[in-house]
Ligand SMILES: Nc1ncnc2c1ncn2[C@@H]1O[C@H](COP(=O)(O)OP(=O)(O)O)[C@@H](O)[C@H]1O
Protein backbone atom coordinates (compact mmCIF):
# COMPACT_ATOMS: atom_id res chain seq x y z
CA UNK A 188 0.00 0.00 0.00
CA UNK A 189 1.84 3.05 -1.23
CA UNK A 190 1.25 6.08 0.95
CA UNK A 191 1.11 8.46 -1.99
CA UNK A 192 -2.37 7.25 -2.87
CA UNK A 193 -4.55 10.35 -3.03
CA UNK A 194 -7.88 8.82 -3.97
CA UNK A 195 -8.86 5.28 -3.18
CA UNK A 196 -12.21 3.84 -4.11
CA UNK A 197 -13.13 0.40 -2.81
CA UNK A 198 -16.23 -1.48 -3.79
CA UNK A 199 -18.17 1.70 -4.56
CA UNK A 200 -21.82 1.03 -5.22
CA UNK A 201 -24.56 3.35 -6.31
CA UNK A 202 -28.15 2.75 -7.33
CA UNK A 203 -30.76 5.04 -8.78
CA UNK A 204 -33.99 3.50 -7.58
CA UNK A 205 -33.85 -0.16 -8.43
CA UNK A 206 -31.11 0.25 -11.02
CA UNK A 207 -27.60 -0.41 -9.77
CA UNK A 208 -25.33 1.87 -11.79
CA UNK A 209 -22.06 1.28 -9.95
CA UNK A 210 -21.51 -2.34 -8.95
CA UNK A 211 -18.39 -2.16 -6.85
CA UNK A 212 -15.74 0.14 -8.29
CA UNK A 213 -12.12 -0.22 -7.15
CA UNK A 214 -9.76 2.46 -8.27
CA UNK A 215 -6.68 4.33 -7.09
CA UNK A 216 -5.23 7.65 -8.06
CA UNK A 217 -1.77 8.47 -6.84
CA UNK A 218 -0.39 11.89 -6.19
CA UNK A 219 0.58 13.53 -9.48
CA UNK A 220 -1.01 10.83 -11.62
CA UNK A 221 -3.43 11.17 -14.46
CA UNK A 222 -5.98 8.36 -14.40
CA UNK A 223 -8.45 8.12 -17.25
CA UNK A 224 -11.86 6.48 -17.19
CA UNK A 225 -13.06 5.18 -20.51
CA UNK A 226 -16.12 3.21 -21.42
CA UNK A 227 -19.34 3.29 -23.35
CA UNK A 228 -22.00 5.84 -22.57
CA UNK A 229 -24.11 4.69 -19.65
CA UNK A 230 -21.34 2.63 -18.05
CA UNK A 231 -21.34 4.83 -14.93
CA UNK A 232 -18.33 7.11 -15.45
CA UNK A 233 -20.15 10.34 -14.67
CA UNK A 234 -21.89 8.81 -11.69
CA UNK A 235 -18.56 7.71 -10.27
CA UNK A 236 -17.03 11.19 -10.62
CA UNK A 237 -20.12 12.72 -9.03
CA UNK A 238 -19.80 10.34 -6.08
CA UNK A 239 -16.17 11.37 -5.62
CA UNK A 240 -17.23 15.02 -5.47
CA UNK A 241 -20.31 14.31 -3.37
CA UNK A 242 -22.74 15.51 -5.98
CA UNK A 243 -24.18 12.04 -5.48
CA UNK A 244 -23.91 9.90 -2.37
CA UNK A 245 -22.63 6.38 -2.87
CA UNK A 246 -24.61 3.62 -1.20
CA UNK A 247 -21.82 1.19 -0.48
CA UNK A 248 -18.08 0.78 -0.40
CA UNK A 249 -15.84 3.67 0.41
CA UNK A 250 -14.10 6.57 -1.21
CA UNK A 251 -11.06 7.88 0.61
CA UNK A 252 -9.41 11.17 -0.20
CA UNK A 253 -6.07 11.57 1.57
CA UNK A 254 -7.24 8.71 3.76
CA UNK A 255 -10.43 10.48 4.85
CA UNK A 256 -13.76 8.94 3.89
CA UNK A 257 -15.66 11.21 1.57
CA UNK A 258 -19.12 12.26 2.75
CA UNK A 259 -19.21 10.59 6.16
CA UNK A 260 -17.16 9.85 9.22
CA UNK A 261 -16.97 6.66 11.19
CA UNK A 262 -18.12 6.95 14.78
CA UNK A 263 -18.21 3.94 17.03
CA UNK A 264 -18.11 1.66 14.00
CA UNK A 265 -21.07 3.45 12.35
CA UNK A 266 -21.16 5.81 9.42
CA UNK A 267 -22.46 9.28 10.05
CA UNK A 268 -23.17 11.68 7.23
CA UNK A 269 -21.06 14.81 7.44
CA UNK A 270 -22.64 18.20 7.93
CA UNK A 271 -23.23 20.36 4.86
CA UNK A 272 -20.36 22.58 5.96
CA UNK A 273 -17.96 19.65 6.24
CA UNK A 274 -19.11 18.30 2.89
CA UNK A 275 -18.51 21.71 1.34
CA UNK A 276 -15.01 21.74 2.81
CA UNK A 277 -14.32 18.32 1.27
CA UNK A 278 -15.60 19.47 -2.09
CA UNK A 279 -13.27 22.47 -1.96
CA UNK A 280 -10.33 20.03 -2.03
CA UNK A 281 -11.60 18.46 -5.25
CA UNK A 282 -12.03 20.48 -8.43
CA UNK A 283 -14.47 19.50 -11.13
CA UNK A 284 -14.83 20.50 -14.75
CA UNK A 285 -18.13 19.68 -16.40
CA UNK A 286 -19.14 18.73 -19.91
CA UNK A 287 -21.36 21.82 -20.20
CA UNK A 288 -18.80 24.24 -18.65
CA UNK A 289 -21.34 25.49 -16.07
CA UNK A 290 -19.80 28.94 -15.79
CA UNK A 291 -21.75 31.36 -13.62
CA UNK A 292 -23.60 33.34 -16.30
CA UNK A 293 -23.82 36.58 -14.33
CA UNK A 294 -20.07 36.85 -13.72
CA UNK A 295 -17.18 37.71 -16.01
CA UNK A 296 -14.41 35.20 -16.66
CA UNK A 297 -12.32 36.80 -13.95
CA UNK A 298 -15.19 36.92 -11.46
CA UNK A 299 -15.96 33.27 -12.17
CA UNK A 300 -12.44 32.37 -11.09
CA UNK A 301 -12.48 34.77 -8.13
CA UNK A 302 -15.77 33.69 -6.55
CA UNK A 303 -14.48 30.54 -4.85
CA UNK A 304 -11.24 32.24 -3.88
CA UNK A 305 -13.00 35.05 -2.03
CA UNK A 306 -16.03 33.21 -0.64
CA UNK A 307 -14.66 29.75 0.06
CA UNK A 308 -10.96 30.38 0.67
CA UNK A 309 -11.59 33.86 2.13
CA UNK A 310 -8.82 35.46 0.15
CA UNK A 311 -8.78 39.25 -0.13
CA UNK A 312 -10.14 40.58 -3.43
CA UNK A 313 -6.78 41.86 -4.65
CA UNK A 314 -5.07 38.53 -4.10
CA UNK A 315 -7.97 36.65 -5.68
CA UNK A 316 -7.77 38.92 -8.72
CA UNK A 317 -4.02 38.25 -9.01
CA UNK A 318 -4.59 34.50 -8.88
CA UNK A 319 -7.40 34.78 -11.43
CA UNK A 320 -5.18 36.80 -13.74
CA UNK A 321 -2.44 34.22 -13.40
CA UNK A 322 -4.66 31.26 -14.23
CA UNK A 323 -6.57 32.99 -17.01
CA UNK A 324 -3.14 33.73 -18.47
CA UNK A 325 -2.13 30.10 -18.15
CA UNK A 326 -5.17 29.01 -20.14
CA UNK A 327 -4.53 31.71 -22.72
CA UNK A 328 -7.41 34.01 -21.83
CA UNK A 329 -5.73 36.99 -20.18
CA UNK A 330 -7.33 39.28 -22.75
CA UNK A 331 -10.82 37.93 -22.11
CA UNK A 332 -10.95 38.30 -18.37
CA UNK A 333 -13.70 40.93 -18.52
CA UNK A 334 -15.92 38.90 -20.85
CA UNK A 335 -19.13 37.24 -19.75
CA UNK A 336 -19.65 33.56 -20.61
CA UNK A 337 -22.10 34.39 -23.41
CA UNK A 338 -19.36 36.43 -25.06
CA UNK A 339 -16.97 33.45 -25.16
CA UNK A 340 -16.75 30.44 -27.45
CA UNK A 341 -17.31 26.98 -26.01
CA UNK A 342 -13.59 26.28 -25.92
CA UNK A 343 -12.90 29.56 -24.15
CA UNK A 344 -15.68 28.92 -21.65
CA UNK A 345 -14.26 25.51 -20.90
CA UNK A 346 -10.80 26.98 -20.37
CA UNK A 347 -12.26 29.51 -17.93
CA UNK A 348 -13.97 26.60 -16.15
CA UNK A 349 -10.60 24.84 -15.88
CA UNK A 350 -8.99 28.01 -14.54
CA UNK A 351 -11.82 28.34 -12.01
CA UNK A 352 -11.21 24.78 -10.82
CA UNK A 353 -7.39 24.85 -10.60
CA UNK A 354 -7.27 28.31 -9.01
CA UNK A 355 -8.73 26.71 -5.88
CA UNK A 356 -5.56 24.56 -5.67
CA UNK A 357 -7.51 21.32 -5.31
CA UNK A 358 -5.76 18.09 -4.37
CA UNK A 359 -7.53 16.38 -7.24
CA UNK A 360 -9.15 17.57 -10.44
CA UNK A 361 -12.07 15.73 -12.03
CA UNK A 362 -12.84 16.13 -15.73
CA UNK A 363 -16.10 14.78 -17.10
CA UNK A 364 -16.03 14.62 -20.90
CA UNK A 365 -15.00 18.24 -21.00
CA UNK A 366 -14.58 18.33 -24.77
CA UNK A 367 -17.74 16.44 -25.73
CA UNK A 368 -19.87 19.57 -26.04
CA UNK A 369 -17.31 21.43 -28.13
CA UNK A 370 -17.12 21.97 -31.85
CA UNK A 371 -14.34 19.71 -33.22
CA UNK A 372 -12.01 22.61 -34.01
CA UNK A 373 -12.13 23.78 -30.37
CA UNK A 374 -11.25 20.45 -28.79
CA UNK A 375 -7.49 20.74 -29.08
CA UNK A 376 -7.23 24.07 -27.24
CA UNK A 377 -8.88 22.49 -24.20
CA UNK A 378 -6.89 19.26 -24.40
CA UNK A 379 -3.74 21.38 -24.65
CA UNK A 380 -4.56 23.09 -21.36
CA UNK A 381 -5.24 19.72 -19.72
CA UNK A 382 -1.97 18.32 -21.00
CA UNK A 383 -0.14 21.33 -19.56
CA UNK A 384 -1.76 20.72 -16.18
CA UNK A 385 -0.84 17.05 -16.29
CA UNK A 386 2.77 17.91 -17.04
CA UNK A 387 2.87 20.34 -14.15
CA UNK A 388 2.07 17.46 -11.81
CA UNK A 389 -1.63 18.02 -11.18
CA UNK A 390 -3.45 14.91 -10.01
CA UNK A 391 -6.30 14.27 -12.41
CA UNK A 392 -9.13 11.81 -12.88
CA UNK A 393 -10.35 12.18 -16.43
CA UNK A 394 -13.39 10.82 -18.24
CA UNK A 395 -12.79 11.22 -21.95
CA UNK A 396 -13.56 9.82 -25.36
CA UNK A 397 -10.43 11.43 -26.83
CA UNK A 398 -8.47 8.20 -27.09
CA UNK A 399 -5.29 9.73 -28.50
CA UNK A 400 -5.20 12.14 -25.59
CA UNK A 401 -5.98 9.42 -23.06
CA UNK A 402 -3.26 7.22 -24.42
CA UNK A 403 -0.70 9.97 -24.47
CA UNK A 404 -1.35 11.66 -21.12
CA UNK A 405 -2.58 8.94 -18.75
CA UNK A 406 -0.46 7.00 -16.31
CA UNK A 407 -3.29 4.62 -15.79
CA UNK A 408 -6.40 3.78 -17.77
CA UNK A 409 -9.57 2.24 -16.38
CA UNK A 410 -12.14 0.71 -18.69
CA UNK A 411 -15.61 0.70 -17.19
CA UNK A 412 -18.33 -1.55 -18.45
CA UNK A 413 -21.87 -1.67 -17.07
CA UNK A 414 -20.95 -0.34 -13.67
CA UNK A 415 -17.81 -2.41 -13.21
CA UNK A 416 -14.12 -1.99 -13.86
CA UNK A 417 -13.55 -4.43 -16.69
CA UNK A 418 -9.87 -3.77 -17.24
CA UNK A 419 -7.31 -1.40 -15.79
CA UNK A 420 -3.65 -0.81 -16.37
CA UNK A 421 -1.11 1.26 -18.23
CA UNK A 422 -2.25 2.80 -21.51
CA UNK A 423 0.01 0.34 -23.32
CA UNK A 424 -1.66 -2.61 -21.64
CA UNK A 425 -5.24 -1.41 -22.04
CA UNK A 426 -4.92 -0.18 -25.60
CA UNK A 427 -2.35 -2.70 -26.77
CA UNK A 428 -3.74 -5.78 -25.12
CA UNK A 429 -7.48 -5.48 -24.58
CA UNK A 430 -8.51 -8.59 -22.70
CA UNK A 431 -12.23 -8.58 -23.20
CA UNK A 432 -14.33 -8.61 -26.31
CA UNK A 433 -16.23 -5.59 -24.98
CA UNK A 434 -13.08 -3.50 -24.64
CA UNK A 435 -11.95 -4.59 -28.09
CA UNK A 436 -15.23 -3.58 -29.63
CA UNK A 437 -15.28 -0.33 -27.65
CA UNK A 438 -11.82 0.58 -28.87
CA UNK A 439 -12.69 -0.63 -32.33
CA UNK A 440 -15.08 2.28 -32.67
CA UNK A 441 -12.18 4.67 -32.56
CA UNK A 442 -10.07 2.78 -35.11
CA UNK A 443 -11.15 4.42 -38.29
CA UNK A 444 -11.29 7.82 -36.68
CA UNK A 445 -7.75 7.95 -35.47
CA UNK A 446 -5.97 5.11 -37.24
CA UNK A 447 -4.61 3.96 -33.92
CA UNK A 448 -4.58 1.24 -31.28
CA UNK B 449 -68.26 69.43 -25.57
CA UNK B 450 -67.75 71.74 -28.52
CA UNK B 451 -68.52 74.68 -26.26
CA UNK B 452 -65.92 73.62 -23.72
CA UNK B 453 -63.37 76.42 -23.23
CA UNK B 454 -60.07 75.12 -22.06
CA UNK B 455 -58.46 77.10 -19.28
CA UNK B 456 -55.06 75.63 -18.46
CA UNK B 457 -54.30 78.19 -15.78
CA UNK B 458 -55.87 75.81 -13.27
CA UNK B 459 -53.09 73.38 -14.07
CA UNK B 460 -50.24 75.85 -13.92
CA UNK B 461 -51.54 77.26 -10.66
CA UNK B 462 -51.70 73.76 -9.12
CA UNK B 463 -48.65 72.31 -10.87
CA UNK B 464 -46.69 71.79 -7.63
CA UNK B 465 -49.57 69.88 -6.09
CA UNK B 466 -49.75 67.62 -9.12
CA UNK B 467 -46.04 66.85 -8.93
CA UNK B 468 -46.10 66.25 -5.19
CA UNK B 469 -49.02 63.89 -5.59
CA UNK B 470 -47.25 62.09 -8.41
CA UNK B 471 -44.10 61.73 -6.32
CA UNK B 472 -46.12 60.34 -3.43
CA UNK B 473 -47.71 57.72 -5.70
CA UNK B 474 -44.32 56.71 -7.08
CA UNK B 475 -42.87 56.54 -3.58
CA UNK B 476 -45.73 54.33 -2.38
CA UNK B 477 -45.22 52.00 -5.34
CA UNK B 478 -41.44 51.74 -4.89
CA UNK B 479 -41.60 51.15 -1.14
CA UNK B 480 -44.36 48.57 -1.56
CA UNK B 481 -42.41 46.82 -4.29
CA UNK B 482 -39.29 46.63 -2.10
CA UNK B 483 -41.21 45.22 0.87
CA UNK B 484 -43.17 43.03 -1.54
CA UNK B 485 -39.91 41.61 -2.93
CA UNK B 486 -38.76 40.67 0.57
CA UNK B 487 -42.11 39.03 1.33
CA UNK B 488 -42.19 37.43 -2.12
CA UNK B 489 -38.70 36.00 -1.77
CA UNK B 490 -39.43 34.50 1.64
CA UNK B 491 -42.72 33.14 0.31
CA UNK B 492 -41.05 31.69 -2.78
CA UNK B 493 -38.44 29.86 -0.69
CA UNK B 494 -41.25 28.58 1.54
CA UNK B 495 -43.10 27.31 -1.52
CA UNK B 496 -40.09 25.43 -2.90
CA UNK B 497 -38.93 24.21 0.53
CA UNK B 498 -40.92 21.00 0.25
CA UNK B 499 -42.15 21.56 3.81
CA UNK B 500 -45.95 21.56 3.74
CA UNK B 501 -46.25 23.45 7.05
CA UNK B 502 -44.43 26.29 5.33
CA UNK B 503 -45.72 26.01 1.80
CA UNK B 504 -49.38 25.43 2.75
CA UNK B 505 -50.02 28.73 4.56
CA UNK B 506 -47.99 30.60 1.97
CA UNK B 507 -50.05 29.06 -0.81
CA UNK B 508 -53.23 30.20 0.99
CA UNK B 509 -51.86 33.73 1.37
CA UNK B 510 -51.00 33.96 -2.32
CA UNK B 511 -54.37 32.62 -3.46
CA UNK B 512 -56.39 34.84 -1.11
CA UNK B 513 -54.55 37.97 -2.21
CA UNK B 514 -54.70 37.10 -5.88
CA UNK B 515 -58.41 36.39 -5.82
CA UNK B 516 -59.44 39.47 -3.86
CA UNK B 517 -59.92 42.87 -5.51
CA UNK B 518 -57.22 45.27 -4.37
CA UNK B 519 -59.73 47.95 -3.37
CA UNK B 520 -61.38 45.47 -1.04
CA UNK B 521 -58.05 44.65 0.57
CA UNK B 522 -57.38 48.35 1.06
CA UNK B 523 -60.74 48.83 2.79
CA UNK B 524 -60.36 45.67 4.82
CA UNK B 525 -56.99 46.60 6.21
CA UNK B 526 -57.80 50.29 6.73
CA UNK B 527 -61.33 49.96 8.15
CA UNK B 528 -61.37 46.30 9.16
CA UNK B 529 -58.21 45.84 11.21
CA UNK B 530 -59.16 48.49 13.83
CA UNK B 531 -62.29 46.39 14.45
CA UNK B 532 -59.90 43.65 15.51
CA UNK B 533 -58.11 46.03 17.84
CA UNK B 534 -55.23 46.90 15.51
CA UNK B 535 -54.94 50.69 15.53
CA UNK B 536 -51.27 51.40 15.14
CA UNK B 537 -51.42 52.54 11.53
CA UNK B 538 -52.17 55.83 9.87
CA UNK B 539 -53.72 55.57 6.43
CA UNK B 540 -50.43 55.75 4.54
CA UNK B 541 -48.92 52.94 6.59
CA UNK B 542 -52.09 50.96 6.16
CA UNK B 543 -51.97 51.46 2.39
CA UNK B 544 -48.28 50.54 2.17
CA UNK B 545 -48.98 47.39 4.17
CA UNK B 546 -51.81 46.47 1.82
CA UNK B 547 -49.90 47.16 -1.35
CA UNK B 548 -46.83 45.32 0.01
CA UNK B 549 -48.87 42.23 0.84
CA UNK B 550 -50.45 42.48 -2.58
CA UNK B 551 -47.08 42.87 -4.30
CA UNK B 552 -45.62 40.09 -2.13
CA UNK B 553 -48.18 37.59 -3.40
CA UNK B 554 -47.45 38.40 -7.02
CA UNK B 555 -43.69 38.57 -6.51
CA UNK B 556 -43.70 35.20 -4.76
CA UNK B 557 -45.07 33.65 -7.95
CA UNK B 558 -42.46 35.47 -10.02
CA UNK B 559 -39.63 34.36 -7.74
CA UNK B 560 -40.92 30.82 -7.44
CA UNK B 561 -40.87 30.47 -11.21
CA UNK B 562 -37.44 32.13 -11.23
CA UNK B 563 -36.02 29.78 -8.62
CA UNK B 564 -37.26 26.68 -10.37
CA UNK B 565 -36.00 27.86 -13.75
CA UNK B 566 -32.38 28.11 -12.64
CA UNK B 567 -30.42 25.30 -14.27
CA UNK B 568 -29.12 22.77 -11.76
CA UNK B 569 -25.66 23.01 -13.32
CA UNK B 570 -24.99 26.42 -11.81
CA UNK B 571 -25.69 25.13 -8.33
CA UNK B 572 -23.51 22.09 -8.96
CA UNK B 573 -20.67 24.29 -10.18
CA UNK B 574 -21.00 26.27 -6.95
CA UNK B 575 -20.99 23.04 -4.96
CA UNK B 576 -17.93 21.84 -6.82
CA UNK B 577 -15.86 24.83 -5.71
CA UNK B 578 -16.93 24.17 -2.13
CA UNK B 579 -19.56 26.86 -1.56
CA UNK B 580 -21.83 26.26 1.40
CA UNK B 581 -25.61 26.13 0.93
CA UNK B 582 -26.37 29.74 1.85
CA UNK B 583 -23.36 30.95 -0.16
CA UNK B 584 -24.72 29.17 -3.21
CA UNK B 585 -28.01 30.96 -2.74
CA UNK B 586 -26.47 34.34 -2.05
CA UNK B 587 -23.81 34.42 -4.76
CA UNK B 588 -25.22 32.22 -7.50
CA UNK B 589 -28.93 31.45 -7.27
CA UNK B 590 -30.19 34.89 -6.21
CA UNK B 591 -28.15 36.97 -8.67
CA UNK B 592 -29.11 34.68 -11.54
CA UNK B 593 -32.74 34.69 -10.49
CA UNK B 594 -32.71 38.48 -10.14
CA UNK B 595 -31.56 38.82 -13.73
CA UNK B 596 -34.08 36.30 -15.03
CA UNK B 597 -36.98 37.97 -13.21
CA UNK B 598 -35.97 41.58 -13.81
CA UNK B 599 -38.55 42.14 -16.58
CA UNK B 600 -41.34 40.82 -14.34
CA UNK B 601 -40.15 42.92 -11.41
CA UNK B 602 -40.30 45.95 -13.71
CA UNK B 603 -43.80 45.13 -14.93
CA UNK B 604 -44.94 44.77 -11.34
CA UNK B 605 -43.53 48.17 -10.46
CA UNK B 606 -45.51 49.79 -13.26
CA UNK B 607 -48.70 47.96 -12.23
CA UNK B 608 -48.20 48.96 -8.61
CA UNK B 609 -47.64 52.55 -9.61
CA UNK B 610 -50.97 52.59 -11.43
CA UNK B 611 -52.61 50.79 -8.48
CA UNK B 612 -51.60 53.62 -6.15
CA UNK B 613 -54.54 55.56 -7.63
CA UNK B 614 -56.75 53.34 -5.44
CA UNK B 615 -55.24 55.05 -2.41
CA UNK B 616 -57.59 57.91 -3.29
CA UNK B 617 -60.34 55.76 -1.80
CA UNK B 618 -58.92 56.29 1.68
CA UNK B 619 -58.02 59.95 1.02
CA UNK B 620 -54.27 59.57 0.56
CA UNK B 621 -53.20 62.65 -1.40
CA UNK B 622 -51.71 60.87 -4.40
CA UNK B 623 -52.40 61.96 -7.96
CA UNK B 624 -55.95 60.67 -8.40
CA UNK B 625 -57.08 62.06 -5.08
CA UNK B 626 -55.48 65.46 -5.64
CA UNK B 627 -56.87 65.67 -9.16
CA UNK B 628 -60.34 64.98 -7.82
CA UNK B 629 -59.87 67.64 -5.15
CA UNK B 630 -58.73 70.28 -7.61
CA UNK B 631 -61.57 69.30 -9.89
CA UNK B 632 -64.09 69.69 -7.10
CA UNK B 633 -62.82 73.16 -6.35
CA UNK B 634 -62.49 74.45 -9.92
CA UNK B 635 -64.80 72.30 -12.08
CA UNK B 636 -62.11 72.22 -14.81
CA UNK B 637 -62.95 68.57 -15.55
CA UNK B 638 -61.15 68.17 -18.84
CA UNK B 639 -57.97 70.00 -17.93
CA UNK B 640 -57.56 68.21 -14.62
CA UNK B 641 -58.24 64.65 -15.81
CA UNK B 642 -56.28 65.10 -19.00
CA UNK B 643 -53.33 66.32 -16.96
CA UNK B 644 -53.58 63.51 -14.44
CA UNK B 645 -53.83 60.90 -17.19
CA UNK B 646 -50.89 62.42 -19.05
CA UNK B 647 -48.81 62.35 -15.87
CA UNK B 648 -49.62 58.67 -15.24
CA UNK B 649 -48.88 57.83 -18.84
CA UNK B 650 -45.62 59.76 -18.99
CA UNK B 651 -44.38 58.34 -15.70
CA UNK B 652 -45.26 54.77 -16.58
CA UNK B 653 -43.59 55.17 -19.94
CA UNK B 654 -40.50 56.70 -18.33
CA UNK B 655 -40.35 53.83 -15.83
CA UNK B 656 -40.62 51.29 -18.64
CA UNK B 657 -37.81 52.98 -20.56
CA UNK B 658 -35.64 53.17 -17.48
CA UNK B 659 -36.27 49.52 -16.66
CA UNK B 660 -35.31 48.50 -20.17
CA UNK B 661 -31.98 50.24 -19.64
CA UNK B 662 -31.46 48.36 -16.38
CA UNK B 663 -32.40 45.08 -18.08
CA UNK B 664 -29.90 45.72 -20.84
CA UNK B 665 -27.24 46.43 -18.25
CA UNK B 666 -27.86 43.05 -16.64
CA UNK B 667 -28.53 41.05 -19.77
CA UNK B 668 -25.65 38.59 -19.41
CA UNK B 669 -27.78 35.48 -19.33
CA UNK B 670 -28.76 34.04 -22.67
N1 LIG C 1 -29.89 10.97 -11.56
C1 LIG C 1 -30.11 9.78 -12.17
N2 LIG C 1 -31.27 9.13 -12.00
C2 LIG C 1 -31.49 7.94 -12.58
N3 LIG C 1 -30.61 7.31 -13.37
C3 LIG C 1 -29.43 7.92 -13.60
C4 LIG C 1 -29.12 9.18 -13.02
N4 LIG C 1 -27.87 9.54 -13.41
C5 LIG C 1 -27.44 8.55 -14.21
N5 LIG C 1 -28.37 7.57 -14.32
C6 LIG C 1 -28.21 6.31 -15.09
O1 LIG C 1 -27.03 5.71 -14.66
C7 LIG C 1 -26.37 5.08 -15.74
C8 LIG C 1 -24.93 5.57 -15.80
O2 LIG C 1 -24.93 6.92 -16.17
P1 LIG C 1 -23.63 7.77 -16.26
O3 LIG C 1 -22.91 7.71 -14.96
O4 LIG C 1 -24.02 9.13 -16.71
O5 LIG C 1 -22.80 7.04 -17.38
P2 LIG C 1 -21.64 7.58 -18.32
O6 LIG C 1 -21.13 8.87 -17.75
O7 LIG C 1 -20.63 6.51 -18.32
O8 LIG C 1 -22.25 7.78 -19.67
C9 LIG C 1 -27.17 5.40 -16.97
O9 LIG C 1 -27.95 4.30 -17.30
C10 LIG C 1 -28.03 6.55 -16.56
O10 LIG C 1 -29.24 6.54 -17.24
Ligand SMILES: [Mg+2]
Nearest residue numbers: 232233234364
Ligand atom coordinates in the same frame (compact mmCIF):
# COMPACT_ATOMS: atom_id res chain seq x y z
MG1 LIG D 1 -21.10 10.80 -18.66
